Amino acid sequence: MNLGALEEDTFSTCCHLLLQKSEQLRDGWSWESVQGSPEGYLKKTALRSAVITSNAIWSQEGSKCNSEAHSCCQYSSDQQVSEKSVVVDEDDRGCTVPEGSSQFLQYEYHILYSCSYRTPVLYFRACTLEGRSLSLEEVWSSVHPDFQVRLRTSPLNTISQQEHPLLGQPFFMLHPCRTQEFMRPVLQVAQDQHRSLNYVVVWLSVVGPLVGLDFPQEYSTLLQ
Amino acid sequence: MASGTSEAASSATDLKLQFAPFSSALEAGFWHQLTQKKLNDYRLDESPKCIKGFYYNGDPVGLPIRLTLEYSAFDVDAPTPAHCCPALGTLYNTNTLDAFKTIDKKALLEKVAKEIWEAIQSGAAVKDPSILSKFILLTFADLKKYHFYYWFCFPALCFPEGIKLVKECSYLEQVFSAKQIESLQKVYDGLCTNKGATALPYFLMKYTEDAVQIALLEDWDTFFTDTKKVTVGIYDPCTLAQHPGWPLRNLLALLANRWGSKLDTVEVLCYRDRTLQGHRSIEHSVVFQVKLPELPSSSVCPKSVGWEKNPKGAMGPRIVNLSECMDPKRLAESSVDLNLKLMRWRLVPSLDLDKVVNTKCLLLGAGTLGCNVARTLMGWGVRHITFVDNAKISYSNPVRQPLYEFEDCLGGGKSKAIAAVDRLTKIFPGVVAEGYNMSIPMPGHPVNFSQATLSQAQKDVEQLEKLISEHDVVFLLMDTRESRWLPTVIAASKRKLVVNAALGFDTFVVMRHGLKKPAVSQSGCGAVDSSPSCSSTSSSSSTPAGSAPSVPGSSLFSNIPGHKLGCYFCNDVVAPGDSTRDRTLDQQCTVSRPGLAMIAGALAVEMMVSILQHSEGGYAVASSSDDRMNEPPTSLGLVPHQIRGFLSRFDNVLPASLAFDKCTACSPIVLDHYERERFSFLSKVFNSSHSFLEDLTGLTLLHQETQAAEIWDMSDDESI
Numbered sequence: 001m002n003l004g005a006l007e008e009d010t011f012s013t014c015c016h017l018l019l020q021k022s023e024q025l026r027d028g029w030s031w032e033s034v035q036g037s038p039e040g041y042l043k044k045t046a047l048r049s050a051v052i053t054s055n056a057i058w059s060q061e062g063s064k065c066n067s068e069a070h071s072c073c074q075y076s077s078d079q080q081v082s083e084k085s086v087v088v089d090e091d092d093r094g095c096t097v098p099e100g101s102s103q104f105l106q107y108e109y110h111i112l113y114s115c116s117y118r119t120p121v122l123y124f125r126a127c128t129l130e131g132r133s134l135s136l137e138e139v140w141s142s143v144h145p146d147f148q149v150r151l152r153t154s155p156l157n158t159i160s161q162q163e164h165p166l167l168g169q170p171f172f173m174l175h176p177c178r179t180q181e182f183m184r185p186v187l188q189v190a191q192d193q194h195r196s197l198n199y200v201v202v203w204l205s206v207v208g209p210l211v212g213l214d215f216p217q218e219y220s221t222l223l224q
Numbered sequence: 225m226a227s228g229t230s231e232a233a234s235s236a237t238d239l240k241l242q243f244a245p246f247s248s249a250l251e252a253g254f255w256h257q258l259t260q261k262k263l264n265d266y267r268l269d270e271s272p273k274c275i276k277g278f279y280y281n282g283d284p285v286g287l288p289i290r291l292t293l294e295y296s297a298f299d300v301d302a303p304t305p306a307h308c309c310p311a312l313g314t315l316y317n318t319n320t321l322d323a324f325k326t327i328d329k330k331a332l333l334e335k336v337a338k339e340i341w342e343a344i345q346s347g348a349a350v351k352d353p354s355i356l357s358k359f360i361l362l363t364f365a366d367l368k369k370y371h372f373y374y375w376f377c378f379p380a381l382c383f384p385e386g387i388k389l390v391k392e393c394s395y396l397e398q399v400f401s402a403k404q405i406e407s408l409q410k411v412y413d414g415l416c417t418n419k420g421a422t423a424l425p426y427f428l429m430k431y432t433e434d435a436v437q438i439a440l441l442e443d444w445d446t447f448f449t450d451t452k453k454v455t456v457g458i459y460d461p462c463t464l465a466q467h468p469g470w471p472l473r474n475l476l477a478l479l480a481n482r483w484g485s486k487l488d489t490v491e492v493l494c495y496r497d498r499t500l501q502g503h504r505s506i507e508h509s510v511v512f513q514v515k516l517p518e519l520p521s522s523s524v525c526p527k528s529v530g531w532e533k534n535p536k537g538a539m540g541p542r543i544v545n546l547s548e549c550m551d552p553k554r555l556a557e558s559s560v561d562l563n564l565k566l567m568r569w570r571l572v573p574s575l576d577l578d579k580v581v582n583t584k585c586l587l588l589g590a591g592t593l594g595c596n597v598a599r600t601l602m603g604w605g606v607r608h609i610t611f612v613d614n615a616k617i618s619y620s621n622p623v624r625q626p627l628y629e630f631e632d633c634l635g636g637g638k639s640k641a642i643a644a645v646d647r648l649t650k651i652f653p654g655v656v657a658e659g660y661n662m663s664i665p666m667p668g669h670p671v672n673f674s675q676a677t678l679s680q681a682q683k684d685v686e687q688l689e690k691l692i693s694e695h696d697v698v699f700l701l702m703d704t705r706e707s708r709w710l711p712t713v714i715a716a717s718k719r720k721l722v723v724n725a726a727l728g729f730d731t732f733v734v735m736r737h738g739l740k741k742p743a744v745s746q747s748g749c750g751a752v753d754s755s756p757s758c759s760s761t762s763s764s765s766s767t768p769a770g771s772a773p774s775v776p777g778s779s780l781f782s783n784i785p786g787h788k789l790g791c792y793f794c795n796d797v798v799a800p801g802d803s804t805r806d807r808t809l810d811q812q813c814t815v816s817r818p819g820l821a822m823i824a825g826a827l828a829v830e831m832m833v834s835i836l837q838h839s840e841g842g843y844a845v846a847s848s849s850d851d852r853m854n855e856p857p858t859s860l861g862l863v864p865h866q867i868r869g870f871l872s873r874f875d876n877v878l879p880a881s882l883a884f885d886k887c888t889a890c891s892p893i894v895l896d897h898y899e900r901e902r903f904s905f906l907s908k909v910f911n912s913s914h915s916f917l918e919d920l921t922g923l924t925l926l927h928q929e930t931q932a933a934e935i936w937d938m939s940d941d942e943s944i
Binding site: 104130169 | 504
């Protein structure tokens with residue numbers, strides 16, 4: 001048996017246990033199944049206020065696109081929706097909600113199983129409340145600087161942009177090419193001490209924080 | 225009491241209840257799914273569609289109250305996320321922006337308001353209170369630009385006089401004992417489990433000092449025996465201390481309409497249920513009391529409000545531009561960029577990709593070398609690539625020239641420069657490629673047959689001068705020696721970086737030309753060699769052919785700065801001429817081992833990238849084979865002058881050589897004549913034999929001096 005690898009049925013069991021704990025902790029993980037297929041994935045969403053800066057570190061193209069996207073609420077003159085034609089009553093009972101200068105970002109985290117790497121894979125994306133996905137540079141700027149450094153220098157992870165295998169939409173993915181490698185010593189220790197552990201939980205506690213995913217310590221009591 | 229605010233201070237007697245409106249929250253997947261629906265299902269169908277959103281009451285303080293729609297919004301039977309309340313909506317997706325603008329928003333709102341009002345009166349809303357949180361979404365999807373226009377409406381029935389607050393907002397922990405709170409949480413969870421749900425939008429409640437009881441809205445009559453004062457709970461997505469969330473509005477309308485005449489005061493519990501770090505609490509729920517005005521059944525539907533304000537705070541729609549995440553071309557660009565950026569993360573953190581990506585490359589020649597150079601440039605994310613070639617694609621080309629296919633050869637063959645651009649754009653639409661089907665005039669190939677040929681040559685020269693000016697790096701990738709002469713002269717004069725690649729049968733040379741110092745020294749600083757480079761080069765460098773190194777023990781060829789490096793012609797003691805004239809066919813054509821062009825083409829690009837990474841660019845001191853063990857000058861390693869490869873031995877060497885003061889292309893006298901006389905000088909070169917340039921540069925004299933001598937020669941093993 002290849003220590004470091006995870007079989008698909010073990011993946012399902014691990015996810016199931018993780019879900020139970022999540023329900024207990026109200027941590028928000030859910031299992032999303034794909035219609036007409038036994039396949040599925042763990043999903044969690046989180047909303048956070050964040051200050052994003054769009055000065056992409058090197059991509060000139062990118063910063064151009066970003067500024068375009070950020071001005072998306074502006075109408076160009078030919079697109080002007082005449083507000084006079086809009087007969088809409090203003091409301092006098094709605095309170096004005098104080099809006100800070102910060103933006104709110106919706107993060108989505110998906111855990112899938114990779115047959116070719118025989119490991120779990122973390123997919124993620126972040127979008128504004130309007131549903132615009134962020135570029136990776138924008139996501140970074142919203143992640144804590146310590147983690148930015150860690151992720152950029154971490155030998156464990158490589159990020160690439162990929163289509164979500166089940167949804168067909170663009171996501172970022174922590175590439176699983178090194179996952180077995182960094183899981184192996186952990187699994188080895190557990191094996192030597194005749195302890196069982198939950199592969200997905202251990203793995204997620206390592207990779208999750210790198211992309212801003214909050215993964216409470218309480219999960220550590222769930223290592224079967 | 226924690227809730228003492230200016231509001232409370234102003235007039236305690238006449239406080240009106242205000243509600244926190246929903247903000248719409250769309251996940252990226254929603255727009256992807258809408259796009260799919262529009263393209264595959266709806267097409268031109270504008271009829272209203274059922275969609276589903278949800279809201280959540282467990283947010284930390286500070287987050288906006290939201291109605292969220294995700295990709296599953298189009299499947300109204302899809303499960304609602306745990307601990308969230310569903311809200312059903314109607315989607316109006318218009319086919320045109322005009323329809324989006326002109327659709328009667330007031331009528332849409334009134335229609336839904338009427339449905340809600342009727343459901344209240346009929347009692348349907350008592351049985352299924354989710355009717356109270358209906359919403360409208362108006363959209364227009366511009367799928368050419370991937371711009372989405374949208375406007376949400378969360379209809380709310382209004383009390384004309386507002387709702388009087390009898391008792392201000394307090395936190396639950398200020399009103400309830402710990403025991404009551406515990407009991408409430410327990411009975412709430414119990415009722416959820418009972419109903420097979422994980423959240424209840426509305427519930428009824430009564431309590432004693434010891435215990436709390438709750439029930440569904442439909443059990444009103446059996447649950448409340450005394451209706452002087454009743455308590456209702458709402459699942460409240462709001463986090464503000466002083467305001468309930470939007471879902472309360474229509475519930476109050478329902479209460480007023482059905483039981484208003486019997487009610488004295490209504491106590492409202494805004495049930496908020498959050499878990500932080502595994503710790504669940506409802507203590508921060510908010511409680512207040514109101515006096516409900518009557519809304520008799522006979523009355524017409526009350527006034528309604530609910531269109532969402534846009535980010536500017538105006539009543540108007542929102543637009544979101546999703547071209548970056550939906551347009552396949554933009555996706556390709558960001559993926560390519562990301563791939564390159566990965567190099568910087570770990571392997572080469574100091575890599576300056578900007579310099580590479582923004583470099584404009586001119587490829588003279590779109591054959592085996594040109595195709596391979598272009599592909600490698602694209603791999604590096606270079607966006608601006610221009611081809612110059614005058615040939616058509618022939619049947620033998622596609623197997624060696626990876627930008628062409630068999631089809632391109634048919635009907636006489638497409639122009640290489642044009643076909644290469646088409647292919648590049650197909651491979652990567654983000655590229656900015658241009659092609660010029662033109663000839664480059666050459667020494668020894670006369671252009672003075674007629675006025676027409678002469679003016680054509682002049683036009684070609686001007687075009688080439690313009691192209692070289694407009695680009696940052698010039699690649700010499702032609703198949704003849706003499707066609708490299710003109711661009712070498714022009715680029716040297718314009719101080720452009722030149723990367724040259726040439727193939728023999730199983731040997732190649734890839735080199736950068738020496739980059740002359742700026743012609744006019746503008747700064748007054750006294751650099752040793754600050755005089756115009758032309759003279760400095762000739763005065764300070766001895767000719768490789770002539771003299772031996774003056775300092776014994778120091779190699780003449782080590783540490784040559786970029787401005788003193790030679791060009792392709794510097795090693796020659798004959799001027800370029802018509803090389804095709806006295807050659808056999810196998811000598812004329814590029815007969816080389818098929819892998820050679822790929823190797824040389826790739827090395828040419830990698831050399832350019834290494835030069836760009838050097839802080840001094842083209843002026844970088846040339847690395848040689850001896851430097852292989854030393855600390856490399858750039859994050860990517862060495863910056864050689866030349867790479868000479870010998871495929872038979874699978875070996876490369878890195879020689880460096882000085883500019884030759886009698887060079888037929890880059891020597892001061894040639895550049896000087898070119899800069900002063902322009903085309904009249906060039907046409908003399910084109911139209912004359914070797915001797916013109918050789919006389920000019922002094923090579924003729926040199927020949928006489930060194931008759932029959934063994935000339936210093938690197939194995940410049942050109943086939944042509």
